[in-house]
Amino acid sequence: MEQVRRDFESVASSWDSNPTRLQIAHDVAAAIMREVRLSPQMDVLDYGCGTGLVAMQLQPHVKSVCGADSSPAMLEVLKDKIATLQLDNVGTQLVDFERGAHATGQYDLIVSSMVTHHVPDTAALLKEWMRLLKPQGRIAFADLDTEDGAFHGDNTGVFHLGFDRTRLRELLLAAGFDEVRDTTATVVRKEVEGRPRDFPIFLIAARRR
Numbered sequence: 001m002e003q004v005r006r007d008f009e010s011v012a013s014s015w016d017s018n019p020t021r022l023q024i025a026h027d028v029a030a031a032i033m034r035e036v037r038l039s040p041q042m043d044v045l046d047y048g049c050g051t052g053l054v055a056m057q058l059q060p061h062v063k064s065v066c067g068a069d070s071s072p073a074m075l076e077v078l079k080d081k082i083a084t085l086q087l088d089n090v091g092t093q094l095v096d097f098e099r100g101a102h103a104t105g106q107y108d109l110i111v112s113s114m115v116t117h118h119v120p121d122t123a124a125l126l127k128e129w130m131r132l133l134k135p136q137g138r139i140a141f142a143d144l145d146t147e148d149g150a151f152h153g154d155n156t157g158v159f160h161l162g163f164d165r166t167r168l169r170e171l172l173l174a175a176g177f178d179e180v181r182d183t184t185a186t187v188v189r190k191e192v193e194g195r196p197r198d199f200p201i202f203l204i205a206a207r208r209r
């Protein structure tokens with residue numbers, strides 16, 4: 001039986017008004033640009049792009065970016081940005097691989113920020129990404145280090161309370177990736193029960209073997 005998913009439809013229109021989300025996306029995009037050499041020949045897929053906060057920062061540096069997401073409302077916000085800025089190198093795809101709606105295309109780089117904790121089966125997601133990568137293509141994804149559930153507070157649709165980087169490295173190697181590297185992309189400070197708490201967010205980059 002499918003587990004209860006988080007509702008991203010109702011939060012899409014206000015997604016970009018949260019400064020923490022903007023900070024995370026900014027720092028994750030910066031970490032991606034440090035870890036992966038972007039080039040004007042590259043086709044990039046932002047998996048779980050949301051409103052395109054990361055995709056929009058990468059697009060000036062690459063040939064194309066496709067934002068893929070399972071939330072139509074999130075993609076509508078991104079489509080508005082594309083139309084307003086008249087961008088011809090950014091596209092969107094409505095995807096949901098767990099329900100059989102697979103992304104199409106072949107990419108030099110797949111990026112993803114704060115998505116993997118919303119997908120129950122990480123190995124299945126890595127397999128999906130592997131299918132979408134060109135030979136020697138790379139992935140670079142960001143998510144929380146292991147935490148105790150305090151980051152979201154309401155953990156509906158949160159299937160992993162962060163990740164252990166060593167365990168992820170093993171999963172990546174088993175899925176057919178090499179050149180696995182991890183770095184800390186940013187640290188989010190949040191008030192939890194009246195006290196400041198730090199939540200580190202990693203970026204893991206790897207290459208299709």
Ligand SMILES: C[S@@+](CC[C@H](N)C(=O)[O-])C[C@H]1O[C@@H](n2cnc3c(N)ncnc32)[C@H](O)[C@@H]1O
Nearest residue numbers: 008048049050053069070071074113114115118
């Ligand atoms: C926490 S948001 C992050 C959005 C964006 N990456 C950002 O940094 O602002 C997670 C996003 O992943 C999407 N998502 C969750 N599960 C997904 C799946 N199986 N396939 C594609 N997108 C998914 C949600 O719709 C949502 O837009």
